[in-house]
Amino acid sequence: MMEENEAPQLTEDEKKLFEDLMPEDLDEILDTGVNRRHFLKLLTLTGGGLLAYQAAAAEQVLTRPLSLPPEALPPSTLENAVDLSLRINGTSQKLTVDSRMTLLDTLRERLGLTGSKKGCDHGQCGACTVLVDGRRVLSCLTLAASCEGQSVKTIEGIAQGNTLHPMQQAFLKHDGFQCGFCTPGQICSAVAVLDEAQKGEASYVTGPVRLKAGAKPSPVRLSEEEIRERMSGNLCRCGAYPNIVAAIREVQSGKPVEQTWNFVG
């Protein structure tokens, strides 16, 4: 891992952004050195509703791939190559992949979309969660080849241009993360949970799941217990769970939510 005092160089975009946010500190920081991680941390601290716009701009800068996506990789030598066309965050992509490539590896290694994380690679942690045709799935257990013609949305496509998704804003406001490794998966999953609840999809803790004859499912209000059950496929090693739950409750209810927590009895 990078030491705090290494790589002090900010790109021009980053300098500009930083100047907009905290003009008085820029010189000092350029003198003493700051790395991108430090920078991100500072941005997170300044996050929340007030600075959401700037934070969104920051995200655009910071999630830009460091090198250009290697579309230019020569695919010709692949054994068991599969030609693939799909939409990723609204953009059509044509690729040739090894049949073994998972969607996760394709996003990260071929398209430079490193927001989706590889935690376990075995379906056990949720860090790789993305939306395929609007539904949350695990990209580590999805073959890229099986996504032909489908539409994939990753954390990089959750914001609307420079406007953060309400779930992203709520995660910032409630500190829904510590190291941030699980966060892209948590946010993609949480966005889908709202949709599932709206459609009336049940969970194991949704009272009696039985519907009366002829009845249709109706929207589910997300209690803390419901959120914990529905989000159980997203592990957080840092244990930011109470904050994540508060963020999701706030977005669904549209009202400010106090964080609550207690020891598991």
Added chain:
Amino acid sequence: MRPFQYTRAQDVPTALKRREANPNAQFLAGGTNLLDLMKEDVERPDELIDISRLSLSQIKTIASGPNAGGVSIGGLGKNTDAANHPLVRQNYPLLSQAILAGASGQLRNMATNGGNLLQRTRCPYFYDVSMPCNKRAPGTGCGALEGINRMHAIFGWSEQCVAVYPSDMAVALAALDAVVKVQGAEGPERAIPFADFHRLPESTPEKDTNLNAGELITALELPKNQFAAHSYYLKVRDRASYAFALVSVAVGLELNKNRITRARIALGGVAHKPWRAYRAEELLVGKEATEVHFVAAAAAEMAEAKPLAHNGFKVELGRRSIVRALHMALNEGKS
């Protein structure tokens, strides 16, 4: 992962022909179990036939035949859709609950109804290719028999294999007397009663089910019943969610006033297949639905258990879980 050829099947006959032509091919549905096992080098197909786009996902009322009036669920439908379909939630809430007790939201969006039934054991000796395992490599022995066997079977195991079968959905299907419809490359569709679908290990633990090589699960049929008002799926696990069962219980009761006229009980996490508690069911029929009868039935069923070195706790846990699930079913899931 070893190299394999990827083929997308456009229709059922082509999928079946293709599979028949290559004995080392496997069907790919949701991929949640198969890809995991391929990454672990446990499964080694040289071709995957992607069946996920076949139009076998409908859920509908059965119009004719032995299960007329029941509900048919497509073999390639997603678990999420089966759990949430109004026909299932109205008539078989037990099945909805069991599906929702399994895995996570993401996995249930991927997992298919046929693939779920064919998921393989989570026994750590099966997963670790450096360990002996008769299920993975026949003739190498059973690592768990004398090894760490806390998660393993207490019913129906053999010296060759003590693994348990992991599906939650299948436990509810066993209690509901479901029928599995399967189609091979040749001949007509077959209907396999659920109790005959999965196998006990005996001397061939490498065979999980009685599905023939190359057969495709096209649908699951649920016969009509009156359990909807009094059913419950109870799952007991090491953490509150997103874990396989230590013990699970599916219960369906039909009552006349408070007298039990029909009872179905199946257990998960205790055997190489969903374990129908026939003995407990028999004892309950004709009795009042009261604690004393629940306790007697549960005790009689669990008296037959043969625990291993580390899983003796499952006997008492199973007994209490049956009693609890019966109470929950009686009260329509209200605790």
